[in-house]
Amino acid sequence: MPSKNEIIIRLAGEGGEGVISTGDIFTLGSARSGYNVFTFRTYPAEIKGGHAWYHIRVGSSSIRSMGDGVDVLVAFNAEAYHIHHHLLNPGGVLIYDPDTVTPENSDAIQYPIPFNRIARKDLEFVRGKNVVVTGFLAGLFGLEPASLEDLIRNRFKRRPEILDKNMKALETGVAYATKEITKSDPFYLSETNKVGRLVMSGNDAISAGALYAGCRYYAGYPITPASEILETMARELPRLGGISLQAEDEIASIASCIGASFSGVKAMTATSGPGFSLMTEFMGYAGMAEIPLVLIDAQRAGPSTGMPTKLEQGDLNHSLYGGHGDFPRIVIAPGDVKDCFHQIVNAFNMAERYQTICVFLSDQSLSHRTETLTKPDVSTIPVIDREKPTDGDLEGYLRYLNTETGISPMSIPGMKGGAYTSAGLEHDEAGHVDKPMESHLMMVPKRYRKIETARREMEKPNRYGVVDATIGLIGWGSTQGVIEEAVDRVNANGIKAAAMHPKVLCPLPDEELQAFIDSVDYVLVPEVNYSGQFAHYLQANLNVKPVRLNKYDGLPFTPGEIVAKIEEVASHG
Amino acid sequence: MVETATKLVVKDYKSDVKPTWCPGCGDFGVLSASLKALAELQLKKEDVVVVSGIGCSGRMTYFLTPYGMHGLHGRAIPLATGVKFANPDLTVLVMAGDGDLFSIGAGHLPHAAARNVDITVICMDNQTYGLTKAQASPTSKIGHTSKSTPHGVISEPANPVLTALSSGATFVARGYSAKPPQLQDLIVRGIQHKGFAFVHVQSPCTEFHDTFDYYNERIEQLPDDWDPSDREAAIRLALTDDREYLGLFYQTERPVYETTAREWAPINDEFDVETYLAQFA
Structure with a gap:
């Protein structure tokens, strides 16, 4: 049986029982061993309870989206099995605890492992369950345990009494995979070269880029999924002579940033939809008084409180049109984690150069996504001051x-x-x-x-895909990777498609976009919202009547969903 | 050429813009006291930032020559906080109205006071909304009739001095626009105070709510032997209804936020991006 060295793994279970930490450790361990990773995670808005899941696509070649379906499902409980098992791809693997999950007959390869019992009885360490699972996955898919051992050592370095227990749990999990079961699946992470790559979340890259761009004042109010930016700035800014303020509300956050920028210091605030709405009056002030400012909106599904831990690209209209009166603003949306670094520097550069507000649109999937990336070459990323x-x-x-x-x-x-x-x-x-x-x-x-x-x-935006395309996709923000993966896939199957993914959305790079539109027969605009905000914006500013592909279930696109729409457009054409 | 330090005088701080206030407005007294305070302190005008809100009081920045921010309604304090945090060498004044500070922006003063940001907040309180022509304000007394309260104000008026005291302001005083020399002195001491200084000023609106007579009858200086370190006594005095006390209610010392926030780590102004990114390798 030929081995497959790319795996889509989904871990699912009760919030707070270790799904997220298992995912984080396995993801980091894979990345540190040289594999490419791409994650999506979602959890309930509560701290304990509710359903959480963590999706990891890992492999040795470049990975640009969460992929299609699930190759390996780890069901921490029966609910997890029932919600996700139908997503298993043919030949997929089900890993479950036979004490809690009774799978139906299916063609999935099944590995029962009583991880609850192992943790409780063998290890006398109930909370070690997730580390047993991590070890099992490592043993099953050939991931060197060394990188995981380092991570666990680091995570528990201040708590030696549970460090040993966790190391033992990891070892037990690896041994179970290699000795207690007969491997019958084709998934195996073959040798890879450990080239110098970074593994970061979108919020990590945004914070790093902001510090590089010279941001020395930050103010924000805690809100999912932007809080990690506040936490990073609070940790990093004092040693750079800056200040990070947890303000009393989002109005005070943006106001103090405007005050700091007036004083000559590069300033930034980060929020999500509800806070962004509160900041609106000050967007107009920055426009009117011509004060440079970067405002990060890590979009989540709205309106109102909406779905705090789910994705939506729903704040484009507010970024473009929010606020009373006519005033110029810059709107930038990065395409992936590496682009977060590059574009946040661009956001500061444009805010400073044009002395106005720059709205930077991340979202729940991108801010909380972990990706491997090559280190940004900062010599190609200039920093501009006002x-x-x-x-x-x-x-x-x-x-x-x-x-x-x-x-x-x-x-x-x-x-x-x-x-x-x-x-x-x-x-x-x-x-x-x-x-x-x-x-x-x-x-x-x-x-x-x-x-x-x-x-x-x-x-200016680049064109991606074949030169003689008949179908052109135009996207924005966190969907860049999944759109380009879909384009690659249809091009390999004989449908001629190309994509353009502008990062600066206001001002719109209209000449480049119009030339792209004019070069194809059909324009398709995929976006994660109900109303087609970007499609409307393009239609209002360019000569185009796009076909829309909208998704609003709170989850990112899979490449298959976009491929299916491209095929539909191609067959009607 | 050797630059000689010339003594700055009131007109150095006064702009050519003619105040747009109505004749007799209490705000003229605040302007005059502020100009004299700046001259008394010999502050370089480029090192001073005056931040105002919206309303009659908000126009203050245009009548002064230092740097100014005419901000949004209620938001002078957080704007000033950012100005000061970014450059602690600046002298930062907030000049705002009772609507700014105790209605639309009431959520900000308690936090700025608690942080002990080193700014001086001057509240120009006229107990009415002058610029929108005579609606009730958060400091209007119960029973006050206005266009927006034709049957009289029902809610308890805000108590600016009490709010400042209870929130942790480290300098709390009250002046009266009809007594500019004392007001000048309180503003000078507020600016000199290291920490959050709050100066409440009764600044009547002659056009819509003339309270000069009311206050002329009720004002009283703090006793000569007043101990400004006694916060409980200051709070009791702030609760007094029948008299309107003037002077320095309370003063104490506490670490200033923007200083402490920079003492958490040894400062190295250079950001080394390579070292920083290495943590993600």
Whole structure:
């Protein structure tokens, strides 16, 4: 039997019983052993109880999505079995505890392992169950235990009394797989080269990129799935001379960021939908007073409290149109974890250069996704600071000087001759508010001119796929990998498809997108929302009538779902 | 050329913009006291940031020459917090109204006071919404009739001094716009105070809710032997209804947030991205 060195594993069970920690340890262990990983996890909004699952796709070649179906299901309890077993691919593997799960007859390969009993009786360590399972998976799929041992040692280094028990649990799990069962599945993680790769979550990469971009002030309020950014900034900023503030609410968060940016320090806040709604009035202030600011929205399913631990790309409209009045804003959505690093630097660069708010749209799947990536080459990622007034500018200084680019040099407190009042009221070039109508006629176009300047200067999207495509997919945000995987798959099967995935969504790279649209017969826009926010946006700004593919069950696309839609479009064409 | 330090005077801090307040407005007294306080302290105008909210009081920044932020309604304190946290060398003043601080933005003062951010908050309290023309405000007294409360105010008025005291403000004072020299002194001491300073100012609105006569009858200086380190006594005094006490109610010392927050780790201004990313290898 030929071995398969790519595996889709799903661990499922009761929240709080170790599903997430098993997934984390196995994922990190695989990544540290040199394999590529890609995860999706979801858990109840409660701390204990409810149904949690962790999805890992692992293999030796590049992995861009969660894949289709499930190759290996680890059912921690009967509910987990019933919810997920129908997703098992043909020839899939079911791992379960025979004391709690009674599987129906199926063609799945079944490995019963009484991990609850092993933990309780053999190890006298009930909570070691998840480590037994981790060891079993490692033994079954040929993952070297050394990397897992390191992780466990690290995790429990301050608690020696349970370190030994966990090591014993790992060893027991590995031994069970290699000695107690007869392996009859084809999955095996063959040798791989341990090249220098990183393993990070989206929120890890966002925080790292922000620090690299020079962010030295952070304020936020805890909210899923953005809280890890607050936690990282709280840990890292003090040693860089910065401050991270857990503010009293999201309004105070964004307000203090605007205050810090006014003082000349690069500032960022991160939130999710409910907090983003609260921040809206200040988006307009940053636009009006021309203050650089990065606002991360890790989208989750809304509206209102919605589904806090589920995915939705539902905040594009709010990013593009939120707030009263006309004001320019930058909107950026990264495509994957590595892109989070690159694009958050781009977000700071654009916020600083164009002196306005930059909304950065991550989402629940991307912020909490763990991916392997090659180390970002920072020599190719410049850091841009806002334009400051020269000594000459400071004589008769005009803060809102009406320039051709729309960009006015920005003074900061401490600069002699640079004093002005930043105003939410309409103001003239000096910042005076006494002639609002005259000023409005000059200043609205002046502020919007910055967006045209940005459109000229910004990075342009690349085309992906065959050159003579008849079907063009346009996506945004965290769906980049899954869309491109689907394109690869249909291209291999004779359907000619290509994709374009702009990262800067406002201003829209309209020339490149229109050229792409004009080069294909059909345009397909997959997005994880009900109303087709991006499809509408494209239709409003470009000459296109896209076919929509919308998903709103709170989960990411699988490549198969997109392939099926491409095939449908191709067959009608 | 050697730059000689010239003494700064009131007009150095006063902009050319003519105040838009109504004749007799209490806010003129606050403006005058603030200008004199800045001159008394000889603060360089580029090192001062005045942050205001929305309403008649919010226009203050335009009448002054230092850096200013005319912010959003209720949000002067968190804006000022960011200004100060980013650059603790700046002198940061909040000049906001009773609506800003005790209605729409009431959630911010207790937190800023608890953190002991080193800013000075001047509350220009006129017990009415002047710019929107005479609706009741959070500090309007029970029974006060206005366009929005034609049958009289029902809810208990906010007590700014009590709120500041109970939230942990380390400097709490009250002035009166009709007594600019004392107000100037309180603002000077508030700015000199290292920590969160709150100066409540009775600043009547002559147009819609003229309380000058009311306060002229009721104001009283704190006793000569007043002990500003006694927080309980200050709270009892703040609860007094029949008299309106002026002066420094309370002052204490506590670590300042922006200083402590930078003492948690030895500061190394360089971010070494390679070292940082190595933790994810």
